[in-house]
Each structure stands twice: as structure tokens, then as C-alpha cells.
Amino acid sequence: MKLIVTGATGFVGTEVIRQALRNPAVTSVVALTRKPIQPSNTGTTKLQSVVLEDWTSPYPEASKTPxxxxxxxxxxxxxxxxxxxxxxxxxxxxxTVTKPGGIDSPNRPIRATASPAMQAIYVKFADTPIMHVSELAAAMIDQCLNGITKDPLWAKDIMDIGKRVLGEEDYLR
Structure with a gap:
């Protein structure tokens, strides 16, 4: 299966790329990026980086500002x-669209590094689960490989899928 990853240099995209390159069912990964990327320590030729230059176009005036x-x-x-x-x-x-809620990782503990604005959001949505970035990436790849089960894919569903398909050795450490 060929996988196209947007936001490939971001927090979640980086983990999706890492897991996809390790997954034998994924035969090709196309990363849409602002700058070229190289897989680290994989020695794989499955990754193709496609640089998109125009990420700076203004948003439409009709957009509401969150x-x-x-x-x-x-x-x-x-x-x-x-x-x-x-x-x-x-x-x-x-x-499908994923709606993960809070995303945590060993290098980026969500509550410890959150800005005051993000802390206010967590308080407002206190019942939103916080998941490990590896669970989110694994669930996204699983939905690509095995078919989309829900749209959108909410936090509880993402965590259930991620925990089901990940081995302990697959988590980002």
C-alpha cells in the first residue's frame, strides 16, 4: 500500500513516517513537506519527500478566527x-479525519510543556483523553491498511485501535 502523509515534518507526521517505514504492508510513503526529509537510521527507499513551496497563501477573509x-x-x-x-x-x-484530543510523547509530555493558552483548553475539555503519539500514528496507519471504520475517528476509537495494533517495541521512546 502507498501512504501519503501531509504534515510529515510535524509532531504526529514524524511518528506516522517512522511507523510506516517499519511496516512491511506499507510499500511506499510519500511525505508532503515544506522541506526535504530523510528517514533516520532506516536505510529504506520506501520514502519519497515531495516539497510543497506555497504554504504561505493567506486564509480567506470569511474564515472565523479560533x-x-x-x-x-x-x-x-x-x-x-x-x-x-x-x-x-x-x-x-x-x-477520514482524526480527532485525537491531547497527544503525548516521551520527548513532549503534554501537560508539562503546555502554554497557558493550551492549559486553558485542557481545563475546558477535561474529559478529552490524552494519548501517546505512537497510538495515534498506529491507528491512522491501521485505518489506511484495513479500511476506515469511522469518520471522523474520535479519541477513544483512536486509542482502542492504537493499543490493539501496537507492540510494546513499537512505541516511540
């Missing part, structure tokens, strides 16, 4: 909409 993380959320929404529209017109493409 109270926190405005640039990120607007960019994410725009990318999600473009990908969902593309998939509607392409029968061989399946997509």
Missing part, C-alpha cells in the same frame, strides 16, 4: 477540506 491556535486550526481545516473534496471525486482514495 480563540487559540488560530493559524494551526485554520490551516488544518483548509487541508482537511481539500483532501476530503479530492477523495469525493476519486473512487480509489479513502480519507
Amino acid at each position: 480563540p487559540a491556535l488560530a493559524d494551526y486550526l485554520l490551516m488544518r481545516g483548509r487541508v482537511e477540506n481539500v483532501i476530503l473534496d479530492f477523495a469525493k471525486n476519486t473512487p480509489d482514495i479513502q480519507v
